[in-house]
Amino acid sequence: MTLLDLSRKQSTYRILSYASALLYLYLFSLLLFAPQSFLRDIGIAGNGAAYFLARRASMLMLGFAILTFSGRNAPSSPARQAITLSVALSMAGMAGLSFFEYFRGFANGGILPAGAVETILACVYGLVWLAHRKPDPS
DSSP states (O other): OOHHHHHHHHHHHHHHHHHHHHHHHHHHHHHHHOHHHHHHHTTOOOOHHHHHHHHHHHHHHHHHHHHHHHTTTOOSSHHHHHHHHHHHHHHHHHHHHHHHHHHTTSSOTTHHHHHHHHHHHHHHHHHHHHHHOOOOOO
């Protein structure tokens, strides 16, 4: 691996981290301050319980925003690999749920762009994780 390859991988991770942090920050603010708007956009009738859960989920989004932003300059390491894999799996799970809820008729088509973005982020984070995975020495 050349120095240029290493630089490109670091740059990809940094850009991905910035984009993810912005997305998570947007979701945090939407879920905390306008949960009814978020739910309405995906075709879910809001009520007190739904708003309560949305506001609680907003704190998870804030945590992910801080994690991805603060880890944006981390060199390739086991800690960065853990962050990368965690975000990849979280995004894959969210994407799967987005499409599942759409196909079962619970959410409307407003969930599909979210599912697409979640799928893309899951794939890119997964590829970054694979690119930096160290071979097993045994």
